[in-house]
Amino acid sequence: MPGSQTAKQATRNSALWRLAGRYRATLITGTILGVIGVAASLAQPYVIGRLVRAAGLDEPLGWLIAVLCLLFLADAVFTSLQAYLVGRAGEDIVRDVRGLLAGRLLRARLAAFASHPQGDIQTRMVTDTSLVRIALSQSLAQLTINGFMVVGGMVLMFLIDVWLMLITLGCLTVASCLALLIARRLRRAALRNREDTGSFGTDLQRVLSALPTVKAARAEGREQQRLTALADRARNSGVHVGALGALMTPAVNVGLQASLAIAVGVGMTRVADGGMALADLTAFIMYLFYMVSPLVMVFVAIGQFQQGRAAVQRVDELAALPQEEAMPPDGARPGWPDHSHPSAVHFQNVHFSYGGPQSPQVLSDATFTVPARGLTAIVGPSGAGKSTVFHLIEGFYRPTGGHIRLAGREIESLPLSSLRAHVGYVQQDIPTMRGTVRENLVYAQPDATEEQIGEAIRMAQLADVVALLPAGLDTQLGDQGTGLSGGERQRLSIARALLSNPSVLLLDEATSQLDARAEHALRQVLRDLSRSCAIVAIAHRLSTVVDADRIIVLSDGNVRATGTHDELLRTDALYRQLASTQLGERYERPPPLRPAR
Template sequence: MLLLAGTILGILGSAATLAQPLAIGEMIKAVAGDRSLFVPILLAAALFVTDAALAAAHAYAIGRAGENIVFDIRHVLTARLLRSRTAAFARWEQGDVFTRMVTDTSLARICMAQALAQIVTSGFMVIGGIALMAWIDPLLLAVTLLCLGLASVVSLLLARRVRKVAVINREHTSDFGSALMRVLGAMSTVKASRAEDRETERITGFARKARRSGVRVSALSAMLTPAMNVGTQVALTVVIAWGMARVATGAMPPADLTSFMMYLFYLVSPLVMLFMSIAQFQQGRAALDRIGELAGIEQEELDPDAAPVATRGHAIAFDRVSFSYPGSEEPVLDTVSFTVPDKGLTAIVGPSGAGKTTVFQLIERFYGPDSGTVLLGGTDTATMPLEQIRGQIGYVEQDHSLMRGTIRENLTYAAPDASEKDIADALRMAHLGEVIRALPEGLETELGERGAGLSGGQKQRLAIARTLLQRPHIVLLDEATANLDSEAEDALRDTITAISGTCAVIAIAHRISTITQADQIIVLDRGGVRATGTHTELTTTDDLYQRLSRHQEVAA
C-alpha cells in the first residue's frame, strides 16, 4: 500500500509539473493582452509549491516502502535458510549466500521500489508531456518524436544489455565473497602456511573479474544519458529553428512556442530517468532471480502444531541403516544395526571415515537414511515432529560452534529462559564455574568470533554446559574431549559418568581413555558395526580396537 501511495503521489507531482508550462503560457498571454498577472502568477506559484511538496512526500513514501520490502525479503530468506535441509544448504557456498542476502536484497529494493515507481512516474510525465505538446502543435511534435524516437531505441537496447552484464557482475561478486569467506574462516592455517601472498593474489583475481564486469555495467549505464541527451538536443535545435520561423510568419503564437519548448525541456529529465530506471530495473531483476534461487532452497518438514509421538523402549536404535551423502555413490553406513539403552554411556569408536559423525547426523535427522530405520524411544524418527526429536537431544559438536556475544548468551542459546540456579548447575557439571568466576565480567564477558577469548578446552566445556542446560534425554558428544588437557579430561569424564546415570549419553571417542568405563562400546569400520562390548571385552576380542588403544597409548 505504501508503494502504491508513493506512486500515486509521484503521478500527482508529475501532473503539477505538467501544468506549469500552461500557467506560464497564460502569463505570456496576459502580458500580451494587457491583463492582470495576479491570477496567473498565483497559479504558477501554487503549482511550484505543490510540486515540491508532492516530490518530498513521494520520495519519503518510496524510500520507506523500499526499506519495508528489503526487510520482508531478508526476513523470509533468513527463515528459509535456517529451516533448510542440511544437504541442500551444504551445496551453497557461504560467500554466495552472504552476497545474495546482503547485496542482492539491496538491489531488489531499488528494482521493486525506486526503479518501478520512477518508471511509472517518469512514464506518466513523458506521456502527459507528449499529449500536451500534441495539443499545442502536432506538426512540431512529430518532428520532436522522430528525433527522440531514435535515441529511445538506442537506450532500450542499452538497457537490455545492462541486465545481461549485471547478471555476470553479480556472479563475479558472489565468487569474490565465497573466496574471501573461505580464507577468513582459516586465517591461522593461512598464516602458518605462509600463504598470505598466494591467497591475496587468488582473491584479487576474483575481485578483478568483479571489477571488470562492474566497469562494463557502469559503461553501458553511462551511455544511457548521452544517448537521450543527443536526441533531446537535436529535437530542441529543430523546435527552436522551425518554431521561431512559424512564429515569425504568424502560424504559431509566441505563448504556444514558449509552452512547447518548456515541455521539451521538461521531457529531457523524465526521459533520461525513465531509461535509467529501466536499466536499474533490469539490474534488480537479475538480483531478484538470484534471490528467488536462494528462496527455493529445500526445506525441512516442520509442523509446529504436530502432537508429540509416544515413545518407549531403547533411547536410540539403528535397524539396518544405510546412508550415502548426496552426490556420492560410496555408502558411509551399510546396513548398520545397534541399540542404545535409555541410560548409561555408549561410546562409538573407529578409524577416520568409519561413519561416526554420520550416525549423529542421522539421529538428529539432519539427514534421512537411504534405507533402514532410525528409532528414538522405539519410534521411527521419520514419523516424529522435528521439534520433538531435537527437543530430546543435546548435541555437542566436535567443532563447538560458539558465537560472537557474551558467555551468558552462548550458554543459554538453547534454553533462553534458564534460571540462575540452572546456569550455575550446568557450569558446575562442566567444571567451568571457577573459570567464569575468575573473569572480570563473569557471564557477561564478551567473546569474539567462534568463542575467541577462551581456550580450546574452555570453549568445549562451555558447549557442553550449554547442552546440559537443555536437560536432554539423550546427549551426543562428538569427540567432546578432543581439545581438553588431562586435568580437564578427568573432570569431564566424571561429568559424563554423572550425566549417564540419568540419561543416555552417546560419545564419539577421540581418546580411548575417556570411555574405558563405558557401558558399551560400538566399533565402526568401513561403514559397518565391527564389534560391540565393554573396554575389557574388546581389548581381548577385537583386533581393530586393540590397535586403536595401542596407538593412543604410544601417542600419550
C-alpha cells in the first residue's frame, strides 16, 4: 500500500504529466468525439435487432436501413476525428517533452549530468520520449473510449437478458483478472528493457567516440562481442516484454470465446422454449461481437500504458536533474564585478572532492592569487588538480571548503551569466562541433562583427588556415571538427575565447598541438593580451610558460610553490625536476619575446 501511494504521488509530481496538461482540452475533445463514435457503434446492434424483428413482421425496412447507414457513417467520421486529434496532441507532447529535457540537460549541473552515461541519456531523449507519447495520449484515450464501449455494451446486454449477461460476465471477469496480472508484470519487464537498451546505447557511444583508438588497438572483434552481448541482453528483455504483451490478447480472447459459446448455447435453448425472442438473442450476440475488439484494446492500452509509465519514470529522472541558475538571452553580457580590483582570482584554503566531503580530496587547502593583469601559469604532475582549478573558476563545481573570489567578490554571489561572460575557457580536449568554421568561432559571441572576427583570427594565428579552406569561414566541419588538424582546432578554440574579450582567460594546455613556430607566435599573443586581462594557463610543456609573470606549482592538491621560472629553478625541487625532465639539464631559454608596450 505505501508503495502504491508513493507511485501515485510520483505520478502527480511528474513534470511530464503537468506538461501533458497543456493539451488536456484537445485530448478531452478527441475523447468525446470517440465516445460519440462509440455511441453510434452501440446503437447499431439495436437497430439491427429492430431490422430482424421488422423483417419477421413484414414491416417497412427502408428507414431502418437508412438509420443504420447513418450510424455506420457517424462511427467512421467521429472515430477518425478522434484518432487525428489524439495523435496530434501526442506529437505535441513529445515535442514539448524533448524541448523540456533539452533545456534541463543543457542547464544541468555537471556533477549531476556526469552521473548519467551519455548513451543512456540519448536513449531516454529519443526512444523513451516516443513511448511517453503513447502513455500520455493514445493509451489513455483508448482506455476511455474502449472502456466506454465495453461498459455501454454490458449495460445494454443486461437490459436484454440479465441471466445470460451474468453468465457472460463471469467468463469475462476471469479473463480480465488474468490480463491485469500480465499487465503488472509487463511494466516491470518494460522498465528492464528500457535500461538494457540504454546500456547498449551507452556502450555504442563509448566505442564510436574512440573509433580510431579501437582500430589502432585491433579491438574491433572484442568490441563487437561486447556490443553483441549487450544487444543480446536487450533482445532477451525485449522478447520477455513481447511475450507478456502477446499473452494479453489471448487471455481476453479465451474469455470472449467462452462467453460467446455459452451465450449462443444458452440463448438458443431459451429461444427454443420461448423464454427469449430471436431478435433479442441476435442483438445480444452482436453486442458480444462488438465487445471483442474494444475489450482487447482496453487491455492492450493497459499494457501500453504500463510500458509508457516505465518510460515516463526514466524521462522524469532526467527532468529532475539539479539545475544551474537561468542564463540571460544570447548576446547579453552582464558587467564584471570590479575591473579596478588588483586580483582577478583568489583561492583561499580551498578544498574540493568530486565525490563530496567524504571522498579523496582533489584540492586540499589550496591558496593562491591571480593578478588582474599578466600571465599566470599552473604546473604540476598529473592528478595535481590543475584542471579542477579551472572547473571551480568557471563555476562548473562548487568547492567543498574555503573561498574563491573573482575581482574581490565571492564566486557564489556572482550570477553565472556574469561569471561565464567574462571568463574565457579553452579546454584541453579542443571541443569543436559539427557546423561551419564561423559557427564554431562565434559560438560564445553570436553578435560579433566581421572586424572582431578578423582580429580574433589574427591573434590566434588562424588567418593562413582560413585562407586555405575551400569556403573560408563558411567551410563545413564534421563531428569533433573533422576537416581541421588538431593544431588548427586548437587555434580555433583560442580564437573563439579571444572573441569574447574575456577579463580572465583560462587556457588548459592550449599549445599542446602547436608546432614550435605557432607556439612562439601564440606566446607573443598571450603576452600582448596579458596587458589588458588575466591569463591563467595550465602547461605540461614548460617551454610555453617560462616567460610567465607567475608560476604556481601544484602537487597533491596543494600549492607547493609560487614564483617566476628562474626563482622556482633555484627554490623548488619538484619544479626543477619537471624542468630537467622536459628541457634537459642543459636547458636553453626559447627565443625572448619582445617587451609588452
